[in-house]
Amino acid sequence: MRKVAFAAVLVLLGGAFLPGLARDASASISLEKCTLCHGKPEFRKLLVDGQIRDLFVIGDTLAGSVHAKKVCTDCHFDVSEIPHREHPKRVTCTHCHYKGNHEGAPQSDNVLAYFDSIHGQAIARGNTKAPLCQDCHGNHRILKAKDPGSRVARVNVAETCGKCHMEIYAQFKGSIHGTALAKGIEEVPSCTGCHGEHRIYARKDPKSTVYSTHVSEQCSTCHGSIKIMGKFGIETEQVATYKESFHGVANQFGSRTVANCSSCHGVHDIRPPDDPLSMVNPKNVPKTCGKCHPGANPNFAVGKIHVDAKNKESGIIYWTATFFKWLTIGTMLALVAHIFLDMYGRTRRLRGER
């Protein structure tokens, strides 16, 4: 009887521990089995569109990545027999990366933000070309975003986005932001600096960070900061002067047709004003203004665009504003003085009559 009980305990314990052992065993087997085919360097597939898909995977493929300790079937869990008869499905990251998961996989709300974004919505509508997590973060060699080697690191993300957004990437590379990024300047924005990371929306979506009424705010996160702009000798008053201008006021009150920063300076092709290709180069100003003001002529480029009447550098405009300010103050004082004098005199007159 006792032996039976002992055996039962063993069986129970075995039931609890063996699956773990078996899993480890199956994992190592799995890798070995997978590399039977995938370990051959020439193992690749010709896709319908003529592209070649490299299917070469070895044991080191995941080494160094955040998933170094994972095995093939942890993600490709739909592969249940080897060789697999069917084409394995695309990997679903949320299989592990969900809130309260037992794997200890990091989870933030980014995945929810992604599902709401233009990319997530496109996927939901069945667009197979829209990016999933792995299209930006990479598949086997996923690194932390802070790691300079990561495909989503600030220095690399433009190239990653550029895989699909090729024309924009080409424009961006030639822009002041793109060239500064290539020089390794830390503060310069890449795609995600303006568009956001997971919360990317179409520019006509009011939720977008680059929606027409959000643009100036987005640019001002850096261009309104003396700390950042001071390093590069760029003025920060542009944002404030824009907000004071007719364009800026209309924009703040929700006009979507009025010019914002990028209407004049460009979007992905922003260049410094002294660059002949810049939209705000004095030679190009008539053309740029002409987009909204038909018949714009070189007069549009005479005088500062971002003019601040409170700044001495604005010359005649500053002096006129100052003149009027003191004229108004002076007139007010004179009028008030005259009113009080009049009251005083009148009181005396009335007293005299009595």
Added chain:
Amino acid sequence: MSRADLSAGKVIRMSLLFRIQHLILTVLLTLLAITGFALMYHENSLARWIIEFEGGVHNRGIVHRIAAVLLLANLVYHVFYMLFSREGKTELRLLFIVRQDINDFLQSLRYNLGMSKEYPRFGKYGYKEKFQYWGASGGIILISITGMMLWAEGFSMRFFPKFILDLALIIHGYQGLLGFVLLYLWHIYNVHLHPSSFPMNPSWITGKVSVEWLREEHPLEYEKLKEEGLL
């Protein structure tokens, strides 16, 4: 002046046509001030509320321009009336600034400061009224020029560089402020809040003032009417 008026001790100071022009001017200038300052001080929460109330910056501009056009129409009518009507011509002659006005101003200063015992004796329009009239007329003409430059910005930019329009904007705004101060501080005090007529000079509605008031404040006009046998 009707017999009924005289027996009630009243004389006409503003004819009906002038009262209408004055009322239109009052309404339009107030409207222009509200819409204009809302834009000038758009950071202010009250200004924001006004702009939203008017239906956004675009509609605010339309209201401002309609009021401006009506104001100009009123001004053109007034100019023609002053130059060509019998009543207008008489009034215009009374409004010319003459040497006496400067003397009156200095005399009133001396009197108010206690350096003289004689208070100046004014005709129908004293230096204060004349200053107001020419100040307002000149101001409206000047602010209209900058206003029209800014309205037809595409047309203006054909002739002027951008900084001239920046200048026009500055002048337009500050001149509006100056005019507002003059009208709502000086004019309201002199005409309505002044102890002689507090709380209000009724002539802007009824057109009439009391003979007593006229004798006190505009003695030369009183004497002239008396000589003409109208009183």
